Amino acid sequence: MSDRRSQVLYFTGAHCPVCKRMAPDVQATAEQFDDEVDLVEIDVAAHPDRVKEHSVRAVPTLVALHDDTIVSRAVGAQSSAALDTIFRSAAGAEIGRLPLARGERLMRLGAALALGLIAFVASQPMLFVAAIGIAVFAFWDRRPMRSPKTNKVASSFSEERK
Secondary structure, eight states: OOSOOEEEEEEEOTTOHHHHHHHHHHHHHHHHTTTTEEEEEEETTTOHHHHHHTTOOSSSEEEEEETTEEEEEEESOOOHHHHHHHHHHHTTOOOOOOOOOHHHHHHHHHHHHHHHHHHHHHTOHHHHHHHHHHHHHTTSOOOOOOOSTTSBOOHHHHTOOO
């Protein structure tokens, strides 16, 4: 077994209100996994090289690494259950899929219903197909992402852990 620990990279910014709201939950979850996973907080303004290395486009972003391989990625505000899943994936657990927030699920179902209604009124069968697709993705989504470009962590970064 390697002496390197799994990590969750938490990309955040001082200007980000969502990051500030989510920080206590991230810290609490990190404390639960303290024996297995290191939490590495990265300020995007101070470390643009790391932002580019991990293709971070928005904050907050969490990237879970197990054996120097990206096993999951989450962008935006995350629930406590999603944070737990992200840390479990970094610890090496098979996670399946990340939970979809209730608001996201309802928004997708609402879009499917609206598109279905438009399809009915306009008599457009292809819009029905699109509405069904949106409804399906309201329940099936959030597979852990692996990016071929950033699948490995640079060795210089791995040496700088909290």
